[in-house]
Amino acid sequence: MSKPRSRRGGGRPTIADVARKAGVGAITVSRALREPGRVSQDLRRQIQAAVDELGYVPDLNARALASARAEVFGVLVPSLTNNVFAEVVRGIYDSLSDSPFRIQIGNTHYSGLEEERLLQVFGSQRPAALIVAGIDQTPGARRLLENAGCPVVQVMETGPDPIDMMVGFSHLDGGRTATEHLLQAGYRKIGFIGARMDPRSQRRLAGYRAAMEAAGLFDPRLVTTTPVPSSVSLGRELFRDALAKMPTLDGVFCNNDDIALGVLFECRRASIDVPKQIGIVGFNDLDMMQVSFPSITSVRTHRYEIGTRAVAMALAAIAGNRPQQRIVDLGFELMRRESTAR
Amino acid sequence: MSKPRSRRGGGRPTIADVARKAGVGAITVSRALREPGRVSQDLRRQIQAAVDELGYVPDLNARALASARAEVFGVLVPSLTNNVFAEVVRGIYDSLSDSPFRIQIGNTHYSGLEEERLLQVFGSQRPAALIVAGIDQTPGARRLLENAGCPVVQVMETGPDPIDMMVGFSHLDGGRTATEHLLQAGYRKIGFIGARMDPRSQRRLAGYRAAMEAAGLFDPRLVTTTPVPSSVSLGRELFRDALAKMPTLDGVFCNNDDIALGVLFECRRASIDVPKQIGIVGFNDLDMMQVSFPSITSVRTHRYEIGTRAVAMALAAIAGNRPQQRIVDLGFELMRRESTAR
DNA sequence: GCCAATCATGGTAGCGCTACCATTTGTCTG
DNA sequence: CAGACAAATGGTAGCGCTACCATGATTGGC
Incomplete structure (x- = not known):
């Protein structure tokens, strides 16, 4: 006539089992587990022994329900x-x-x-x-x-x-800083290349635009973007588009490093000298930026x-x-x- | 003297509130939400209206506890x-x-x-x-x-x-296939470069070794590994190490594409011609493998x-x-x- | 037209845990 | 040494939901 073992729980030991074995109240077990400081060392030891012996693991769903968190x-x-x-x-x-x-x-x-x-x-x-x-x-x-x-x-x-x-x-400051660096290095026809123009990319573009306008060099034809997700191969394609649109391009600020790497590869493939003919700046500073040949200037983010x-x-x-x-x-x-x- | 509003729940409407408003039992609400097919269309509509009006959202913790899942x-x-x-x-x-x-x-x-x-x-x-x-x-x-x-x-x-x-x-077959490809292309002193040698990397190495031994070309000095996490810059360093150890190296099978890219960059930097002097194979076939210049042979995984x-x-x-x-x-x-x- | 089978719905009783409050014991103050 | 206070422990009552079983209504076979 023993109490039927919980039909749903799969027979896992509960806090009541531990309490019974340790000879304490259930709430004390609960406390010993969550706020050990509030339970005397003696009981804590007893409870730990019972936990270990039974292989008790608290049910996180029950805990979440009871504590509403x-x-x-x-x-x-x-x-x-x-x-x-x-x-x-x-x-x-x-x-x-x-x-x-x-x-x-x-x-x-x-x-x-x-x-x-x-x-x-x-x-x-x-x-x-x-x-x-x-x-x-x-x-x-x-x-x-x-x-x-x-x-x-x-x-x-x-x-x-x-x-x-x-x-x-x-991101606006980041885009501006990157662009200003290209300007200071003497580049003039600086393009912006961006994929997946999410709000952060938009603000980097805004930073680019602010810097270019301040220098009196902004031209909408310098901007090449797409909503397509970013990738190295996309960087290559967008760079080709940008160059077709504006053959005198002499620099690019890339929305991110994948794009920048794609641009670099296309330059090498097309025998465009980097940095002499084209300057490239990326964004985020992934590890590979410092390893690539030539290494790529980028905005490091934390x-x-x-x-x-x-x-x-x-x-x-x-x-x-x-x-x-x-x-x-x-x-x-x-x-x-x-x-x-x- | 109304029943005190649940003190812990933060006043969110419960299934009982919905049931009362819809004039049905709580369990019927539960079913309407989880197995709509088992509730008549009339009640379903009534319940949906009550749910919308109250802004009821089921408590997932309570659900998890009650259903033990x-x-x-x-x-x-x-x-x-x-x-x-x-x-x-x-x-x-x-x-x-x-x-x-x-x-x-x-x-x-x-x-x-x-x-x-x-x-x-x-x-x-x-x-x-x-x-x-x-x-x-x-x-x-x-x-x-x-x-x-x-x-x-x-x-x-x-x-x-x-x-x-x-x-x-x-992974063993993958490593073997990559290595056999290098062998068929005529490379002989083929190195293995690997970072973070987890079990999968170990098996790719085993595949490499099997292919090299079958060709009678295995030499432990061809293998360069490290437990350090993989990165492009690490690929560059390991390749330098490999070359120092074995200057006659004419091919590398890289544990993954990051390493392969690092090797490629170092080759360009050191004016080593790829593929003439050194053949490179990567693993996983990330997007950038097909874009890089030269493009990199890799084992595409799904x-x-x-x-x-x-x-x-x-x-x-x-x-x-x-x-x-x-x-x-x-x-x-x-x-x-x-x-x-x- | 009767009995079995099916469907739609609801009541009850927990799931395993913790919040809340009460109780007991020990400790300190004046 | 009384009274106040803190520390340690426990009992009770849910948390909000669903499993289980029961009930009544409907259907269908022969």
């Missing part, structure tokens, strides 16, 4: 294969690896609609924190984030009006640090001490290399 | 920035984007210990399925996977002894398809019709290009 960080990025976001995500992972928090990544595919859908799903599990890429959320997404009831960090960019917290840098910093801010907010500085600008660095050294 | 796919990969895994993960995401399943990625950092820890965490939320990279799980990890109580798919490789299901290809296929198999198993073919070999293709065309 899942130990999950929701992360929303527009792409998984784009090295830039992969680095941010790596930073997030590394910063959370010793914490109890799990990570759920959502891939928005650069779509506001998809972002809203994912926020709805993420929200309905009451995450511990949300990290989202970009600052151009749709009004709906913004509302969901404001009502999420957890810390929110917008990453990659900075702007004047954070939902909660922000870590990033100014992607990994954006991830670690975002987590640090979120953890602080969860712990109750929300950082006083809600907007963190990590800046960028221009890495001057052979591709613009003439 | 979270709608989560756990995915374990050794690296997030390695393009190869990023592509697999992208395939997984795309295949699950229209399903209710969320995805949790664990980053094992190529560590068996970390893999066990993550499996423990993942397992304690009763995931719907688990996808893990590789076939060399520790005994502990294997046990956890066998007892996970959900479909398990091992990806990237195939082997004789699946835990449950497998999708991948033979990474995205590995992800989509793994999900398809897992979903079938969840639905109750486990695929009859438990091991799927997606093969690979040698892409012959300029870097070995002499």
Whole structure:
């Protein structure tokens, strides 16, 4: 006439089993596991022994329901294969690896609609924190984030009006700095080549344009863009287009390093001398930029640090001490290399 | 004296609120949301109206607890920035984007210990399925996977002894094919250059060795490896080392495309003619291989398809019709290009 | 037209855990 | 040494949902 073993749970030991074996109350087991400091050493030892013997593992779903909070960080990025976001995500992972928090990544595919859908799903599990890429959320997404009831960090960019917290840098300044460098090196007919013109790319383009206009050199025919996702081969093609449109081109600021590498390869193939005939600047400064021949000037961004910093801010907010500085600008660095050294 | 509004839940409407408003039982609401076919159209409409009006969103934690199953796919990969895994993960995401399943990625950092820890965490939320990279799980990890109580798919490789299901290809055959191609092209002093020698890299090396021994050309001094993570710059350095060790080198099979690109750049920098003096073969066939100048021969692997296929198999198993073919070999293709065309 | 089978719906009883509050014990103050 | 206070522990009552079983309504076979 023994109590029937839980029919659904698959027979896994529960906190009650541990409590019985250790001769304590269930709540004390719960505490011993989550806040060891609040339980006497004696009981802690007893409980640990019972846990080990039974092979008890807490049921995270039950915990989440009872505490109305899942130990999950929701992360929303527009792409998984784009090295830039992969680095941010790596930073997030590394910063959370010793914490109890799990990570759920959502891939928005650069779509506001998809972002809203994912926020709805993420929200309905009451995450511990949300990290989202970009600052151009749709009004709906913004509302969901404001009502999420957890810390929110917008990453990659900075702007004047954070939902909660922000870590990033100014893409406009990055684009301007890159272009000004080409101008200072003496290039004049400087093109902009960009794929997948997301809001960040748009702002880099705006920075390029500002620099060119300030120099009195802007010409819309210098700009070559496409909504197609970025790749090295696309860089090659776009460069060809740009050159066909404007044969006197003597420099290019590339939206990112993949494009820049494609441009470089096409130059070599077409026997165009870099940096003598054409100067090239990339964006993000992937490892290969410094290895390529010639090496490529690029704007180094602190992607990994954006991830670690975002987590640090979120953890602080969860712990109750929300950082006083809600907007963190990590800046960028221009890495001057052979591709613009003439 | 009204019933106090749930003190923990944050005032979100619950299924009971919807049921009351729609004038039906809670369980009927639950069914209308999960198995609409089992509820009459009339009630379905009424319920939908109540859901919309209240803005009801199911609490996923409560659902997971009650049904002893979270709608989560756990995915374990050794690296997030390695393009190869990023592509697999992208395939997984795309295949699950229209399903209710969320995805949790664990980053094992190529560590068996970390893999066990993550499996423990993942397992304690009763995931719907688990996808893990590789076939060399520790005994502990294997046990956890066998007892996970959900479909398990091992990806990237195939082997004789699946835990449950497998999708991948033979890295040994890939390494052998690449090396045989170099041999057929007339190269003789063919080196192997590899970073981060994980089990898959080891098997590619074994394939290289098998081909070289079959030709009577194997020499341990031809092999240059390091446990350091792979990168383009590392490829350059390792190639320098290899050349210092064996100046008569006339070909290299690179563990992956990053290394191959680094080798190519170093050749250009050192004015070594590719393919005349040195032949280069990469592995994975990233987009840039076909764009580089000269273009680089590589072994194309079907990474995205590995992800989509793994999900398809897992979903079938969840639905109750486990695929009859438990091991799927997606093969690979040698892409012959300029870097070995002499 | 009767009984079995099916369908649509609902009530009850948890899932395994933690928030909240109560209780007990030990410790300190004046 | 009384009274106040903190520390350690436990009991109770859910968290919001779904599995299980029961019920009544409908259908169908012969």
